[in-house]
Amino acid sequence: MFGSVGRAIAWFIDGLVEVCLAAGNRMRRSRRVALVPSGNGYAVEQHDGRRANESLQLQASDNGRYFTPAELAEKLRNRDVDLVLSADEVLVRTLDPLPGESRQYLDSIVHHQLERVAPWRTDDVLHTYRVAPAERGNDRLLVTVIATARSMHAQVLDALFALRPREIRLLCRDAQVDGEAIAIPVDRGAAAAARQAQLRRRVVVAVSLLVLATVGGSSLLGWEWYRTDTELAAVNQAIAEQRERLISARTSAPATDQDLRAMIERRWTTPFAVLALEALAGALPDNTWLTELRLSEGRMRMIGISQNVPGLVPLIEKSPAFAEATFFAPTARLPGGQGDRFHLETKLMPVERPKP
Known part of the structure; x- marks a missing residue:
């Protein structure tokens, strides 16, 4: 029984986390900016296509790479940043059709196939993949792998990491899959996983506080109901006792005609x-x-x-x-x-x- 309750609570929390993540992702789209190569620098492009008048220039120092001007670079701090790549910087390969039962093992399969199709060392590869059905009525899967080399973008990535953005993706607008621009997460999804774990902790704390508040409120209402019921019972008992005393006094000392005449006399x-x-x-x-x-x-x-x-x-x-x-x-x-x-x-x- 307790196992079923625990699974139900976990399912509820997971669903709530997914809803919060979806809402957060919709809100984050308006905060996403893109770095587009432009001449000798990078243009800062907002989600609606507007670009800043100035361009970021990549500079080097003893402490590493950094962007100038600093005021424009600071606008990337705590933002979701897409580094736009050209088509020749991205490798797109479609693997041989795979059986549908292999869906749960796709991460391992793709990692193994990268050693064969990518011209870079495996530890230097940044990649993602898309899955689509091979044919209608066929349970086989078509997996398209999109990859690039981290070393090709190391300098600009170092400058971006120094600004501590929320998330960095490599975006290839020229190479698309199903009409969608390809985005390769630089951290292999670690930032998203960290956000999800942090959000889950917050949801668990919020749900726990809500449960405690509900239990505490119910206990307080129960105690108030018990106290009120006890006081009401005591009042009813006192009324009953007073009624009995009045009835006893009325039967033991009935009013006489003389008492009634005295009352009427005082009245007038x-x-x-x-x-x-x-x-x-x-x-x-x-x-x-x-x-x-x-x-x-x-x-x-x-x-x-x-x-x-x-x-x-x-x-x-x-x-x-x-x-x-x-x-x-x-x-x-x-x-x-x-x-x-x-x-x-x-x-x-x-x-x-x-x-x-």
């Missing part, structure tokens, strides 16, 4: 604040306004300003909602004829019981 003998405020608003004259109002234990205290303070007491006591209106602090006259500040207290009368 307790003044209503809303009614008291409404009555006060009707009793006060227009030239009086309040700055403070308090209701406490059946009494109302008010502080305010009025143009006719002596007339407030009879006006308030005229209302059936008030009685025993008195001043609980001295009256102070305000400057500028604004009126007098008063402190008045009155008793609130109970609400009149409706007639049956």
Whole structure:
């Protein structure tokens, strides 16, 4: 079981790496530049065919080969570079048809055939190959080998390696296979393999972090669900216990008629604040306004300003909602004829019981 899971995870990661590589290759096409031999130097050509006004010149020093001008050469750093070759610098050979079963051994077969078809030492050969079916309905394969000698391009390659590009290819536009220009990787695919290995490590780390975050989030959600469920159960238990206590108290001490009459009596003998405020608003004259109002234990205290303070007491006591209106602090006259500040207290009368 664990082996199947491991294979499934590996398959998923490999597929994700391939998708990322394909996307990266599409993006890298816009960053690829070509070095095209031009006179005594090399023209720098962008992917869209545009060329720089200046050309790179190959120079020699005690430290090796290098390009000038340096500003133009620096544009090749961390780029994908194609060194364009002429047709006479490339060897193209089609091998005898091979059986289809030999596809998995093509690397070894091509390496062995190079010793026979290439005029250079095997360790000096840079090559690639293309595979196509020999005929329709035939499982035999036609292998076309494309090769050149590293020593033929050693000086310019040394200058390129000093700039540390991402990848270097030898591109032959004159010799094509199936209408496609031939590109020979200088590092035998090591750069691509290194990028793939690095990308795979990053994908593994990203997937691992995603799995850990998912597991951690699930654990946190599970714990929160458990804690909330426990608190809810405790609240429900407390509600049930309180309900039982209320039922027990109701059955053990039923309300009597006397208790009900006492409750009704308190209901009608307790003044209503809303009614008291409404009555006060009707009793006060227009030239009086309040700055403070308090209701406490059946009494109302008010502080305010009025143009006719002596007339407030009879006006308030005229209302059936008030009685025993008195001043609980001295009256102070305000400057500028604004009126007098008063402190008045009155008793609130109970609400009149409706007639049956």
